[in-house]
Amino acid sequence: MRGSESAPVFPPKPPSEKLLCTIAHNFCRDMNPTAFEEAGCAVCGQLTILQELTPLRDLTFPLDILERDGVTQMERGFDDRHEAQEIEGPVLDLACDSVCVECEEHLSKGVVPPLALANGFWIGPIPEVLQGLSFAEKLLVARIRHNRCLVRVSSGRAKMTGNVIMFSNPMLKGYKELPPTRAELEDVLAFIFTGPVQPTPDDFARTPMLVRRNKVADALAWLKINHRD
Numbered sequence: 001m002r003g004s005e006s007a008p009v010f011p012p013k014p015p016s017e018k019l020l021c022t023i024a025h026n027f028c029r030d031m032n033p034t035a036f037e038e039a040g041c042a043v044c045g046q047l048t049i050l051q052e053l054t055p056l057r058d059l060t061f062p063l064d065i066l067e068r069d070g071v072t073q074m075e076r077g078f079d080d081r082h083e084a085q086e087i088e089g090p091v092l093d094l095a096c097d098s099v100c101v102e103c104e105e106h107l108s109k110g111v112v113p114p115l116a117l118a119n120g121f122w123i124g125p126i127p128e129v130l131q132g133l134s135f136a137e138k139l140l141v142a143r144i145r146h147n148r149c150l151v152r153v154s155s156g157r158a159k160m161t162g163n164v165i166m167f168s169n170p171m172l173k174g175y176k177e178l179p180p181t182r183a184e185l186e187d188v189l190a191f192i193f194t195g196p197v198q199p200t201p202d203d204f205a206r207t208p209m210l211v212r213r214n215k216v217a218d219a220l221a222w223l224k225i226n227h228r229d
């Protein structure tokens, strides 16, 4: 292009020192932990940028309006001699010590935030016995089943590959007795091996569908004592 000043020049000049400084500065600003570090709000439980949270101890108003009956329940462990107790005081996520802007705004006006845990959203921490259950183990302790699952595993020369498909169940299934019997489970879970040869015991041992009997028994015993249903 002849005579035009705005015509792009090739090769372009190296960036100026000022531009380099701006790029480095913006990168450092965006990568600073304060720009993206999050923590939970004790009132609604939602993750919020750390900078926008107010520590509970800095609040100038009481949290009495968050006190509700029948929302929380203390873990009874494996001891069923006593009735389930509620957690005293306002319904808060005790693992968090701050409040998000939205909740603070509502509370300062004396209104319970719509998404507050006190509005029946409290579920408490995940108990130890229910942590780390595999997919198949979760199937065995759930009372309601709303989908079916098909697992296909093809064994090759070096490794097994597989894919899982979930279908929604046209009829919700509710179990009266847990764990469901093998025949009942066959309605909702299918596990297919494909490949040139029959699966070996070694292949079975490596499938993700194995169930640890004790884990399931512990989870069910805990649920019997602690779950409302």
Ligand SMILES: [Zn+2]
Pocket (backbone or CB within 6 Å): 041, 042, 043, 044, 045, 046, 099, 100, 101, 102, 103, 104
């Ligand atoms: Zn909140």
